[in-house]
Amino acid sequence: MSVPLIQQWESEQDRLRQQLLDVDSEDWQTRPDFSGLERVGGVDLSFIKGDDVNACAQLVVLSYPQLEVLYEDSQMVALTAPYVPGFLAFRETPFLLEALERLKKKQPSLLPQVVFVDGNGLFHYREFGLACHLGVLSGLPCVGVAKNLLQVQGVAKDEQHQSQINALQKGGDSFPLVTTSGKVLGKALRSSDESKKPIYVSVGHMISLDTAVRLTHSCCRYRVPEPIRQADCRSREYLRIRFPAADT
Template sequence: MSGPRRSLSMEEEEEVELGEVLEYVGGVDISFSKKDSSVACGILVVLDLHSLEVVYEDFSVVTLHVPYVPGFLAFREAPVLLQLLEKMKNCANPFYPQLLMVDGNGVLHPRGFGLACHLGVVANIPTIGVGKNLHHVDGLTLSGVKELLKARKNSCGDFINLIGDSGHVWGVAIRSTENLLKPIFISIGHRISLEAAIKIVKMTCKYRVPEPIRQADIRSRDYLRKHEL
């Protein structure tokens, strides 16, 4: 017997700007060849929100000519991921994601506009930024965040608002599973509220990172290995 269907309230659906029940959530990531760091495998996966099973995947192996510059990840990775989204949209695929989770930051970024923002604006899709590392912006520090989380007694699902020296809330740090010491950092990408983003992340976490991003990471690495790239 299947469990209760994961769903958002009408108010939360409006915050995500869907106008419909959220069923399909995408995840994007890029993995790099161990033989040649300029060779990359971009991936788009789409999961059914109810079962968290992958219903679509597509890959693109490219040679990147734009160097990695901290804070400018979008200029290197966004074109590959946007092509995958555009390809799926042009095929009128019924599993086209209603929302996209991005292995990268949203507004939690030195310029307030990370990879998740870039993808969301260009593709006109709601996006959530999921970072594994904290950008030190507006006085935020990893040590300070860890101390605040430690005070929460390592409760699974606990989160703290990432409030900078300016008083601005940049996102949240959250421990997504029990006994997890390393938090993930959630921020708004595009067309979504922080509250709705937090709920969707919690719905999709089996391990440290949400399942759409986790599956994207696993499958892109497997693709490179299987093709000996």
């Protein structure tokens, strides 16, 4: 991995971070029942097993609060940027932006009012993960939701973290992910009464952390919020049909 490329990416993250908003920016975000919110998006990339280049880039748009699929876009893409921890956005964001652009051209009335991203936002090594990158470049509110804990800035998968997880009594309960410096970069959320394993929610863009957590919980039928779950299921199904010999 070339040092100049990493430096270029770090510089780009720094530049984009200046534009990031981590406060509520839309009227619906401040309302108890999110009235005014009608469309929630979800994005994901699924890879053919053993192939880290060819993937299905997926966008779905669901109705809110019904969480029924209104729109889906599955597209095979070839990733050109290398995988480097902390810089996942440079591999994936261009294809997710293209999906949003196609939607804007085809059915602009279905453009989501918020996008759930399968990955982290501010909870990231450099406080600018995939959800932040996509949010700033798309100009849409974004929420990062990760299924596994990124051990970053002193947040660790240790006994204390496990005891905090054990203390989550019911769906909607959460605790902050606090860095060594005392900064809160996200929250661990018990997404449903049935799911004891939390998900990790962080701000992407144009939304506050508390609103992001509340909205994520309201979109969960299972452990993972429905927009991301549908994007994941549909991209895997797309690969399964087109590449039946590959185990995805």
